[in-house]
Amino acid sequence: MKRLAEFIIKWKYPVLIVIGIITVFFLYEIKNLKINSDWSTYLKKDDPTIKLSQYVGEKFSGNVTAIVAVEADNVFSPKVLSAIASLTRALESVEGINSVTSLTSIIDIRNVDGILEVRNLIDNESIPEDSASLDSLRNYVLSKDMYSGRIVSADGKLTMIVCLLDHDADEESVARKIKEIASKYQGRLKIYYAGIPMQMLELNRIIRTDLYRLVPFAIIALILMFYLNFGDFKSVFLPLVSVVISTIWCIGIMVISGVKFSIVSNALPVVLITVGSAYGVHLVAHFRELRRGILDRKELIKTTLMHVGIPIFLAAVTTIVGFISFIGSYLTIITEFGIFSAIGVLIALLISLTLIPILLYFVSRRTFNERSILDKPLEKLLLSIKRIVLHHNKWIIIVFAIIILVSIAGLPLLERDSNIMRYFKKNTEIRVAENLMKKYFGGSYTVQILVKGDMRDPAVLKKIMELEKYLNSIKNISKAQSVADYICEMNRVMNGHYTIPESRDGVANLYFFIENEPIMEQMVDRDYKEGLVQARIYTLDTGEIIKLVDAVNAYIKDSLNTRLVYARRDIIKNKTFLDSLAIEQAAKKVLYDLEEYNYAGDSDFVDIKVELENGLKRRSYPYNEERKKKLHTRLEDFFMYESAIAVEEENLFRQLVGGFVDLISMGTPPDIESIWDVFNATGADNNFDREELKLTVESLYDIWTDFFNRARVDYIAHKLGQIYSFGESENIYQDVMSDLWVLNEDVILLPDAVARKYGIEGRPIKLEMEQTGSATIFKRLDESIVKSQVKSLIIAIVLVYFLLMVQLRSFKGGLFALVPIVVTILFNFAIMAYTGTPLDTATVMIASIAIGIGIDYSIHFINRFKMEFSHNRSVENILETTLLTTGKAILVNAISVIAGFLVLIFGELAPVQRFGWLISITMVVSMLGALTVLPALLISTRAKFIGDFSAVKFFNRNRKRRDKQ
Amino acid sequence: MSRKALIVVSIISLTFSLAFSDAKGEKILKQVSSTVSAPKDMKAKLTIVLIDRKGNKKYRKAEMYAKEDEKRIIRFTEPADQRGIAFLSLPGDIQYLYMPAFKKVRRIAPHIKNTKFAGTDFTYEDLSTSKYDRDYSADLIRENETHWVLELTPKPGVKKSYSKMIMHVRKDNYYPDKVEFYDKNGTLTKVLENLKISRQKEYWYAEVALMKDLKENHSTKMILEEVSFDSNLSDKLFTRRQLIRWR
Missing domain, CATH: 1.20.1640.10 (Multidrug efflux transporter AcrB transmembrane domain)
Known part of the structure; x- marks a missing residue:
């Protein structure tokens, strides 16, 4: 020096x-100066959760979405729709945006009276103007699960424009650009922003303003404190x-x-x-x-x-x-x-x-x-501390011991908060938007499940549908969606039931419709080897998020990663068992849908199962006039345009159509012999080429199967409708009908173990699933916060103890010096626990910082105390001098530090605020600890590393009468 | 010459030249249309290459039969699990789709004209238009030694999804080798390039065509092979019955 x-x-x-x-x-x-507001980078890059999330991001053309939400009294008005159309187009041309999904860009495939329509849900270039077509558009969109609550709110007041960012896009600048473009529509439309890139923008702003605002405040606070002191x-x-x-x-x-x-x-x-x-x-x-x-x-x-x-x-x-x-x-x-x-x-x-x-x-x-002005009051305070320490040092120790015990008792109550969303104040733009997202779209955070398997395999897709049903049944999760839903939807358009087709070719044929739609990139990879299931999370509560992450993981482990086989039901030896399995699966789905639509009441699984069994046992199913008419039209159309044989003679034509209407509408299962019989009866079998006739019979068999399946399922659905009182025109009817479709299928998915037990052979299915998405990142952040806390505390305490031990040349001395700081740390946790202040990315650091700063007080105090011990006659004198010199410096320092830290409570982010007031309290405790419990310990134990207590008097003159200690 | 007279003269000559160029444009377009739709029928194997923004390629193969401009069957032969999916187009905007996995024919609504055909960058409209002079009027906007450049705008009352097309027509054979498509807002959205124009018998055809969607940065290449013209294809070929029977 x-x-x-x-x-x-x-x-x-x-x-x-x-x-x-x-x-x-x-x-x-x-x-x-650059700001990193992307919280997904707050975890280490080599963290498995981050790695998986990155992988999914790359594989599914980026999983980062920026959302522009548009609010209006009625989204389905020409004004709003055309604004959405032009906004969508403008956003599409932004560099870094992969694709934009909105009402005017999403593909819609529907079946209108047997005619397929493939087009944009709302055509950019011909937005309907008249109220009749607007109303019918509104009704159509809101009735479809694919759109309602996903792209537009169920009440038609809010709609989303979802921008999917390129994997390597600069999220912040894309977000800025989005805001720039969308804000031109502000005024005409009410616009909100959500999604991580938009949050980053807001965070960025907050970090900057905080920086510019808090630093000057801190300086002013310090100037004030120093001036008062000096x-x-x-x-x-x-x-x-x-x-x-x-x-x-x-x-x-x-x-x-x-x-x-x-x-x-x-x-x-x-x-x-x-x-x-x-x-x-x-x-x-x-x-x-x-x-x-x-x-x-x-x-x-x-x-x-x-x-x-x-x-x-x-x-x-x-x-x-x-x-x-x-x-x-x-x-x-x-x-x-x-x-x-x-x-x-x-x-x-x-x-x-x-x-x-x-x-x-x-x-x-x-x-x-x-x-200075402060000198007098501070000295007064320090002298009273001296008196208390001298006379009641045992009590001080007891009081601190109680504080320690109460604090330890509070530790289990300590909460954690890893959700960045909650760091924003409630009235910030981002929170308002998030609340809207929650209210109308089930939240903006996601659970994602990466499915590894052949995405053209119907068995894999069926399993995905099962997973989605499970996800939707978990508290706080909704809107599960994947490519499987699109396949079901296409199947409904093509074949009339919302199910996965039975055959691989069927799936592949349906893919044909949507294969090159941009939306596909988010759901399935290029080689159809991996798919992504996404669902929305309603809650922001870390505890709830952890619960749901665990539930999903447990489900994946239990039911999805067991080996599965796809077995044929139409093989006689398996039939009885597999039928009962199919009934079981269908009944489960029906029960789930009844519950979804709140129809279930006190219904139970067994009732439904019985209904299904009975329905399936019937030999024939009724054909009402309407169905008969449909059949008639279908058969006419068939013989006119499709049949391999060309029936040109009108009489024969009518005979055949009539004959087959009669045959099929008996409601019995299809059978080849009866079809031949009809041909034989008309004598037609001799007039046509044998080969062509055979083809025609096969086609008729297919038509019959179609009608029979439909009649059977309708029959059972009607029965259920009578019990739970829903009609054919309601949405639930369609869903139940699709649930029951399993009963018509020739294949069934079952666990390998079950198959083996019953000696059923089947095709093994390769399928793996892994959970990812923001929920898993939150969970990981949460775990990391706790781990960080424990790790850094241990490191800090051990290192500081080592330093103290060396400096004081005493094991015990090191321990004593640690006491005030240990009390401080525990007290900090106790306050957090009892006030419900969570551990978060900022408050997690308080304990270690408290050690770093607070230990100084112990060091300074012990040093001075020891120094004074060598040239003072009484403990009282030693204490008094120590307190009035070093003690005062400690006091002044603590007050200034507190003044500086308190400035942080004006910060905009919750963690910074919490950090501010908590560390201030911590400093008070740490200072008090050093000034009271530390000397109390030194005196009451007559610590040898300080010096020989027997060599000095305890009190100055004339105090003996009060000496009871 | 007085100033006034000068103006009058220049206006007259300008009008004249405009009218002249108009007429010339129309004439060229007429020639183009008859060149492009010259054969009575056509049969070919088709390779479709879908190229995404990252340059990833997907292949599809199909066979195509066309007759009298408006009758057409396109049947996919690859990939294997989509083999047999087929489109039948008939006069009057009638379209059918056949899905072999379900053995079902479905009518497709006529208004799909401006949607993409089977995931390509060609819309149904792009594929069906060859009689340009019927639907568009043309202005010759410039020419050089090898090309005429025409601006096509839909004739009044004709509904088209493009506000205009700029067509580069080869002078040697009246075959367009480049067409630029402008959307309703007047922005260039797509570019068609006929990369290889070949001749068989007396007919010219685009052996390799590349359509680029500038907005989505996606493109489609169509390659024709084993092309044959005027092989007297039967009308029976273009029926639903035939659509189903193909194995």
Whole structure:
């Protein structure tokens, strides 16, 4: 320290110039400050959850969506629709946007009276104008599960324009562009923004404004505190300049090394300014103390540095240790915060030990205000602390012991909050949009399940449909969707029932409709080897999210990763068992749908099953007039245009149509013989080419099967409709009908183990599933917060203990010095637990920072206490001097630090606010601990590492009568 | 000459030249239409290459039969699990789709004209229009040694999904080798390039055509092979019965 002092005084001008140049350089760099608001990067890149999410992002052409939501009294008006159309078109041309899905760009395939219509749901170029077609459009869109609650709200008031970003797009700049484009429509339309890129934009703004607002506040708070303490501006100015310079350096280094600001590091400047100022304050305070006795200014600077240089150095080192304990955290932003706070403190130390002495050298001839306004009240307070410690040291220990116990009891109550959404205040744009998303679309966060298997295999798709039904049944999950839904929808259009076709060719044929639609890229990979199931999450509550993530994982493990086989039902030996299995599966689906539509009442599975069994047992199913008419039309059409044989003679034509209407409408199962019989009866069998006739018979068999299946399912659906009172025109009827379709199928999916038990052979299905999506990332963040907490606490405590032990040369001394800080940490957790303040990305750091800063108090206190012990006669005197000198410095430092940190409660993000007030309370406790329980322990145990207590008196004169201790 | 007279003269000559160029445009287009739709019928194997924005390619193969401009069957032969899917187009905007997996024929609504055909960048309209002079009027907007450049706009009362088309017509054979399509907002959305124009008998045809969708950055290449013209295809070929029977 002596040499340092000599060096800086000798080289004062070059040192000043160097510091000046570096500062200007870094100040210049700060304008390049970048902000990282993408919370999905807060986990380490090699984290398996992140890796999977990245993989899905690449495979499914980006899984990052930005949502522009448009609100209107009625979305289905020409004005709104045309605005959506032009907005959609404008967004489509933005670089970095892969595809845009909106009412005017989504593909719609429907069957209108047997005629297929394949087109955009709403044609960009011919938006309906008249109210009749608008109404029918509205009714159609809102009635379809594929659109209602997905792209447009069920009440038709809110609609989404979903922009899927390219995997390698710069999310922030795309988001900015989206906002720029969409805001031109603001006014004409009410517009909201949701999705991660839009949130990033908002976060970015908040981080920036916080930065510009909080730093000046923190500086003002410190100026005020220093002035109250020192009473003159010279003493205020010196520590302040040094921390401002070191903060500039630190952020400059951050910018140069390419590290971006995050929601955590935006507290960094305030933390640095607050923490770093302590070193300057100690120097200035000691300098003022000494300048009364030493006149030579070189000597004065040297002595000041020699006296307080080492304690300041130690204090900085412990603080650095506190920050270093974050390095290697599971969260990258905390690691970054740790690294740069540590660097910042180091710089503050260096600047304080060089710049301040030089500046003090220059101002040492000036006069200083000797006493400040604060001196009197502080001394009074410290003297009463002295009295309490002397007389009631056992009680202090007991009180602190109670605090420890109560705190430990509260630990299990500690909550966690990893959901970034909750970091925003309730009235922010982002929260408002999120609430809308929740209300109308089931939330904007997703559960995703990556399915590895042949996406053209009907068995795989069937299993996916099952998974979706399960997902929708979990609390807080809704709107599960995948390519399987599109296949079902296409099947409905083509064949009239919302099911996965039985054959691979059937699936492939249906893919033909949608194969090259942009929406496919989000659902299935190019090779049809992987698919993605997505569902929405309603809740933002971390605990609930973890629950649902676990539930989905359990389901995947239990039911989906068991081996499956696809078995034929039409093989006689398996029939009875497989039929009962089919009934079971269909009944399950029906029950689920009844519950969905709130029809279930007190219905139970067995009732439904019985109904299905009975329905299936029938020999024939009734044909009403309508169905007969349909059959008639179909057969006429068939013989006229499709049949392999061309029936040109009108009489025969009518005979055949009539004959087959009669045959099929008996309602019995199809059979080839009866078809031949009809031909034989008309004598037609001799008039046609045998081969062509055979083909015709086969076609008629197919037609019959179609009608029979439909009649059978309709019959059972009607029966169920009678029981649960729903009619054919209702949506539920269609759903139940599709549920029952399983009964018509010749194939069935069953677990391998079951198949083997009953000796059923089938085709094994290869299928794997993995969960990903924002829910899993939240869960991972949550786990990481807890792990980070435990890890950094252990590191901090161990390192600090080691430092203390070395410095005090005593195992026990190290432990004693830790006591106030351990109490502080526990107290911090207790407050969080009892006030329901969660551990989050910022509050997770409090404990370690508290160690780093708070331990200084113990060090300073023990040092002074020990020093005083060597030249004082009584414990009371030792304590009094320690308290009035070092104790006062601790008190002043704590008050300033608190004033600085409290500024953070004006931050916009919840974690920063929580961080602000919690660390302030922590500082109070830490300071009180050092000033009360620490001396109480030292005195009551007569600690040997301090000195020989038997060699000194306890009290000063005339106090014996009160001495009962 | 007085100033006034000068103006009058230039207006007259301008009008004249406009009228002249108009007439010339129409004439060229007429020639184009008859060149493109010259054969009575046509039979060919078709390879369709779908190229996405990242350059990934997907192949489809089909066979195609066409007669009298408006009768057409396109039947897919590859990929294997979509083999047999077929489209039948008949006069009067009647279209049928056959799906072999379900052995079902479905009528397709006529208004699908501006939707894409089977995931390609060709719309049904793009595929069906060859009698350009019937639906469009043409202006010759410029020419050079090898090409005429025509601007086609739909004739009054004709509903088309493009506001205009810019067609580059080869002078040597009246075959267009490039067509630019503009949407209703007047923005260029698609470009068709006939990369290879070949001749068989007296007929010219585009052996390789590339349609680029500029908005979606997606393109489709159509390659014709084993082309034969005027082989007297029967009308019976273009029926639903035939659509189903193919194995």
